[in-house]
Amino acid sequence: MRILGIDPGLASTGAVVINADVDLEILHKCVVRTRSDQVITVRLGTIADEVERIIDTYKPGIMALETAFIRRDAPQTGLSLGKVLGVMVLTAHRKGLELMEITPREAKETLTGYGDATKGQIQRAVSVKLGLRDYLRPDHIADAAGIALTAASILATLRRR
Numbered sequence: 001m002r003i004l005g006i007d008p009g010l011a012s013t014g015a016v017v018i019n020a021d022v023d024l025e026i027l028h029k030c031v032v033r034t035r036s037d038q039v040i041t042v043r044l045g046t047i048a049d050e051v052e053r054i055i056d057t058y059k060p061g062i063m064a065l066e067t068a069f070i071r072r073d074a075p076q077t078g079l080s081l082g083k084v085l086g087v088m089v090l091t092a093h094r095k096g097l098e099l100m101e102i103t104p105r106e107a108k109e110t111l112t113g114y115g116d117a118t119k120g121q122i123q124r125a126v127s128v129k130l131g132l133r134d135y136l137r138p139d140h141i142a143d144a145a146g147i148a149l150t151a152a153s154i155l156a157t158l159r160r161r
Helices: 040-058 075-094 104-112 119-130 139-160
Strands: 002-007 012-019 025-033 062-066 098-102
Touching: 002 040, 002 139, 012 040, 012 139, 025 040, 025 139, 040 075, 062 075, 062 139, 075 098, 098 139, 104 119, 104 139, 119 139
Parallel strands: 002 062, 062 098
Antiparallel strands: 002 012, 012 025
């Protein structure tokens, strides 16, 4: 089973495809970047186009999408993130992917057993689960991998039931 993990952001969206059949392995990782001087339609289109290309190339069956974490002191960031989330949900639908929405807290609890885990703890857990010597960089890739691993863990638990 291939899972596409997405860490959404308007400036930088992390995308990681993992194979979760027997051994966990990364098949693809990238950060889709957009420029702040571009209009919103171009930025969202760039993100959608690149994610569609990844789906067409790696053929995941599931998109695991980190849901919004919105700070009260930065509501504009939340609005921009909501637009990216909407584009990702639509992309999953159009490409026929099952969608799993995962909260940051859910990912932290699944990966580390602690809902308030730090970035370093998450990166360490992701590296261990994937059998990597080093942390994934940048953070957007590590976060996307963590979201994909969380989806794989949830699905494995559901299969055992």
